[in-house]
Amino acid sequence: MVNFNGEILAAGTHFLNEENRGLRYGDALFETIRVVNNKIFFWESHYLRLMASMRIMRMEIPMSFTMEFLQQEIERTIQENGLESKPARIRITVYRNTGGFYTPENNEITYIIEAVELEHPFYILKDSSCEVELFKDHYVNSGLLASLKSNNKILNVLAGIFAKENDYDNCLLLNEKKNVIEATNGNLFLVKGNILKTPPISEGCLNGILRKQLIEIIEKSDDLELKEESISPFELQKADELFTTNVISGITSITKYRKKTYGNDKAKQLIGKLNARARLA
Template sequence: MVNFNGKILKDGTPFLNEQNRGLRYGDALFETIRVVNSKIFFWESHYLRLMASMRILRMEIPMDFTMEFLQGEIQKTITENGWQDQAVRIRLTVFREAGGLYTPTNKKVSYIIETKILESPFYTLTETDYEVELYKDHYVNSGLLSTLKSNNKILNVIAGVFAEENGYDNCLLLNEKKNVIEATNGNLFLVKGDTIKTPPVTEGCLNGILRKQLIEILKKTEELEFSEAVISPFELQKADELFLTNVISGITSITKYRKKEYGNTVARQLLGKLNAKARLI
């Protein structure tokens, strides 16, 4: 079942057309949300990011687009699917309604809520090999728009295709200054000794929800020294650990980059703290 502007539709029901601005111009935003047993993980952070992003894109925010309203629509969609006691992946897409060419003649928005069952209610650390490579054909611009979770993700798409074609599990993306900023589907953290860092959003990385949660955990972890700092490609092979974060999979440890292999001691420790934080929601 899909929720389109509050109406529950059966999967496969046509409800968009060629005038859709998300399709025509990428004039859309989305939030990928984890829900377990009807509890929305980190909902306030998702909602505040969505509202801030809509303002940046000059979308008209409806008066009823409150945190409570959208939460209710998510819960309604889950209930209509009969998945109240399941782990569920939600995609909430907001797009400007049809009208105009590049310049919209209508600033009002519509929304879509999609659901998909997840395998586990907990964040788990996969023990399989996970090899990455740098993607250097195109660069992410280190500007505000790059930090948004928008539908303009063609660079991530072709980097993902490059990884698949060359036998890698993922690619790390560079900004125009040739600094490493993130992977195709998650924020990057680097561990060296008792220090851990992640690129600041000013470098152009996604302003990730799980990134934010992990930073809050790290600032309270006395045995680790945390910083938001630039990561150069040369640092990757000197690191003890590299791992990625996103709100659906949690923490994914990178096991190999070129000839360097990595451990996951710190990632495992942080995963336990992340699950503990999620349970307190």
């Protein structure tokens, strides 16, 4: 079941047309959210990011689009899909309404909420291998638009295809300055000793929700130090650990990059703290 602008529709219902601006121009934003037993993880952070992104995109935010309203719509969608007591992946898509070419006729919006069951209720650190490579065919242009979770993700799609064709598990993306900024599906953290580095938002990485949570966890830790600094490709092979983060998978340890293999001690240390924070969020 899909929530289309407040109307619950059966999965597979055709409710979009060829004039959809998200389809034509990528004129859309989305949030991917983890919900467990009807509890929305980090909901305030998701809501505030969506509102800030809509303002940057010059979308008109309806008066009804409150935090409480959207939470109720998420819960209603979860209930209609029978996922009230299960872990679920929620996607909220917001797109500008039909009309105009590049320049829209108006800035009003429509939203879609989807729900899919997840396997695990909380974050786990998988033992499976994760080999990565740099994706150098195209670069992310650093700046404000790069930090948005928009539908303009063709570079991520091409990087994913490159990884699949070359038997890698993921790819790391570069910005126009040839710095490493993130993976195809999450933010990047580099560990050297007790120092954890992650690129600043100004480098062009996504303003990730789990990135924000981990930064706050690390900053409160007595034995870890956080640095928001640029990461060059040369640093990757000198690191003790590399891991990626997103709200669905949590923390994913990278096990190999070229001839370098990595441990996951700090990732193990952080996964428990992350789960504890999620329960309290």
